[in-house]
Amino acid sequence: MEDLELTKEWDKIFPKSYKVNHSKVTFRNRYGITLAADMYTPKNINGKMAAIAISGPFGAVKEQASGLYAQTMAERGFLTIAFDPSYTGESGGTPRYVASPDINTEDFCAAVDFLSTHDDVDPERIGIIGVSAKRRNFGRTILENIIGSGFDKYRIVILRDGEPDPSGVLCVPDLRSVGEPLDLFIVAVGAEHVPGLVDEVLETGAAQSVMLIPGGLGETEESKEIAARMIERIREAHGKGDGGPVFLGANCMGVISRPGNYDTWFIPAEKLQAARRTSWRRTAIVSQSGAFLLNRFSQAPEMSPAYLISMGNQTDLTLGDMMRHFISSDEADVIAVYAEGFKDLDGLRFAQAVREAVRNGKQVIFYKAG
Numbered sequence: 001m002e003d004l005e006l007t008k009e010w011d012k013i014f015p016k017s018y019k020v021n022h023s024k025v026t027f028r029n030r031y032g033i034t035l036a037a038d039m040y041t042p043k044n045i046n047g048k049m050a051a052i053a054i055s056g057p058f059g060a061v062k063e064q065a066s067g068l069y070a071q072t073m074a075e076r077g078f079l080t081i082a083f084d085p086s087y088t089g090e091s092g093g094t095p096r097y098v099a100s101p102d103i104n105t106e107d108f109c110a111a112v113d114f115l116s117t118h119d120d121v122d123p124e125r126i127g128i129i130g131v132s133a134k135r136r137n138f139g140r141t142i143l144e145n146i147i148g149s150g151f152d153k154y155r156i157v158i159l160r161d162g163e164p165d166p167s168g169v170l171c172v173p174d175l176r177s178v179g180e181p182l183d184l185f186i187v188a189v190g191a192e193h194v195p196g197l198v199d200e201v202l203e204t205g206a207a208q209s210v211m212l213i214p215g216g217l218g219e220t221e222e223s224k225e226i227a228a229r230m231i232e233r234i235r236e237a238h239g240k241g242d243g244g245p246v247f248l249g250a251n252c253m254g255v256i257s258r259p260g261n262y263d264t265w266f267i268p269a270e271k272l273q274a275a276r277r278t279s280w281r282r283t284a285i286v287s288q289s290g291a292f293l294l295n296r297f298s299q300a301p302e303m304s305p306a307y308l309i310s311m312g313n314q315t316d317l318t319l320g321d322m323m324r325h326f327i328s329s330d331e332a333d334v335i336a337v338y339a340e341g342f343k344d345l346d347g348l349r350f351a352q353a354v355r356e357a358v359r360n361g362k363q364v365i366f367y368k369a370g
Helices: 065-075 100-114 138-148 189-203 219-240 269-277 290-299 320-326 348-360
Strands: 020-028 034-042 049-055 079-083 121-130 157-159 170-172 185-186 209-210 246-249 255-257 282-289 305-310 334-340 363-370
Touching: 020 100, 034 065, 049 065, 049 100, 065 079, 065 121, 079 100, 100 121, 121 290, 138 219, 138 269, 185 189, 189 209, 189 219, 255 348, 282 290, 282 320, 290 305, 320 334, 320 348, 348 363
Parallel strands: 049 079, 049 121, 157 170, 185 209, 209 246, 282 305, 282 334, 334 363
Antiparallel strands: 020 034, 034 079, 255 305
């Protein structure tokens, strides 16, 4: 576990409560990043307690609102921790001050794991609180990155009803108003809106490919049936006519294509300036984990691949599909793949594609996690 410099004195923006005990703790997420937290324990309570892990919005630290929430809930009888997310505050990780939903989710998982093994916590009663704040959303960041990477903004359309967008990009009220089918439709809305948009894309034929950014769909018991029906509709469309659009994701961090002059990552450009300014190499990196992709790219910007592709949940397009795509690519001589798991029979298709790629003179680097 990396050594962190933790402040010993009280440094919060709120006064210290006489009703709770305060201490500093550390724990590690599955990416090996050490997280720093303030623990608040109610005084004069015996036995195992319910516990809460709390973290703030992007850029915030535990000395602010999340700490106040934690102290207040401790006053009400909960054992609480307010932690700094990876890359932020007293927690570890580089580059500094980068937001990643994947890693932030792992931070919360690590916090819950830490609490579940604490002597004073009932592991059956652990909750989390995420403190929110109004800020630039993923859709806006993606739009800025696409334009900033040199893509012609007059070839971009925003799905939004109402006043024009300050960027000067054309806005239309719905998919039926886009005219010619879109080459790529990027979906950056709440997971609950995704099935409806997928249905609309399939009905209208408004896009040839779709990138599903949101996570969460199919990852909870409540959403599994909804996700299964959506996948079935996509498969039915593939069996008719021209096969319909292909879907990348969900839970996809985006794609950076240097040859195509577009960047659909939802990481603000200023957080990875060095990595995005270097000339690109003839390499494609495909990763099932967006967090792994972000971590490697930020730590080694000199890799500067032609393509950075986050696969996400493989709702439609799979690792095998992506490997097969790059077999004949003129922009990639090296194909690197990070995989956590394969869809049924896709491991075989992937292995066959690797063999063909090697025969075509490509170099393939494969890392299987877990």
